[in-house]
Amino acid sequence: MTAVVALLFTGLSLRETQRQSEIAERGQMTDRFSRAVDHFGSGDVLIRLGGIQELHSIARDSERDLPAIAAMLSAAVRKLRSFEAPCQYKRIDMETKALLDALATVDAGASVDLSNSCLHLMSVRHARLRCAQLQFSRLNAAILTDADLTGADLSSVHLGAPDQPDTHPVGATLTGARLVSARMGRARLTHALLQKADLSNADLRGADLTGAYLKGAKLRGTNLTGTVLSGADLSDTDLAGAFIKDADFRNASITRESAIRSGAVDTDTYKQTTIC
DSSP: OHHHHHHHHHHHHHHHHHHHHHHHHHHHHHHHHHHHHHHHTOSSHHHHHHHHHHHHHHHHHOTTTHHHHHHHHHHHHHHHTBOOSSOOOOSOOHHHHHHHHHHHHHOOGGGOBOTTBBOTTOBOTTOBOTTOBOTTOBOTTOBOTTOBOTTOBOOOOOOSOTTOGGGSSOOOBOTTOBOTTOBOTTOBOTTOBOTTOBOTTOBOTTOBOTTOBOTTOBOTTOBOTTOBOTTOBOTTOBOTTOBOTTOBOTTOSSOHHHHHHTTOBOOOOOOOOOOO
8 A cells, every 4th residue: 555655645736846837838838939029020120130040049949839930930921921922122131031941841831821922033952841831922933952841832823924923913823933842742733833943753643724824934844733724824834754644634725646656655543641
């Protein structure tokens, strides 16, 4: 009986110690978060940069705080790179770069909302932006090599001439973007402007490219298995070695047969995957 009571007492003591440790750890995290937010809201850009790094560190340490931090960092990007037509930004400034680098490494899913943002020349290799919201954003000449954009929303609404993207007020544009080896399975790219974009060896299985403008794009070795290309403009597109099994070419500028004559391969099998 004495041994049993001692064992129970020890178990309860350990549980209480663990609870107190968790409370203390959460208190420390709250203090870190409050300090980071103060720095993030500073009027001094150098202090703000420090706040971004502090929030990034907390996001990596605390899954509980990740969605809120991703939302804050995203809002800051949208404020700095507000959508205007045409986008006048010629480069990515230091603060926007820090924000994008932080968002691209925490894998926060749909909490990353960069919609309606001017992100021309954005360069983040190996970015983890699964299920991110990028509707109506401008990503011309962006470098997203090896990025994970699985399930991301890069859709747009066409309101103007596709070969003159800056003549209409909204539209996800990726003209000249480098998306080599990017993972974009089941991404939403309806009416996206991808003229001369490089999607070589990218994984676009099950992606929705309805009405997309892909004139002059590189799709060499790209996996288009199960991809919806209905109404897409694929003129002058390099399809050598592209996999087009079960791809939907209805009303596209070229037929499946034309794609095969251009070097596409009607093999591979689309597999449903969980993305978010």
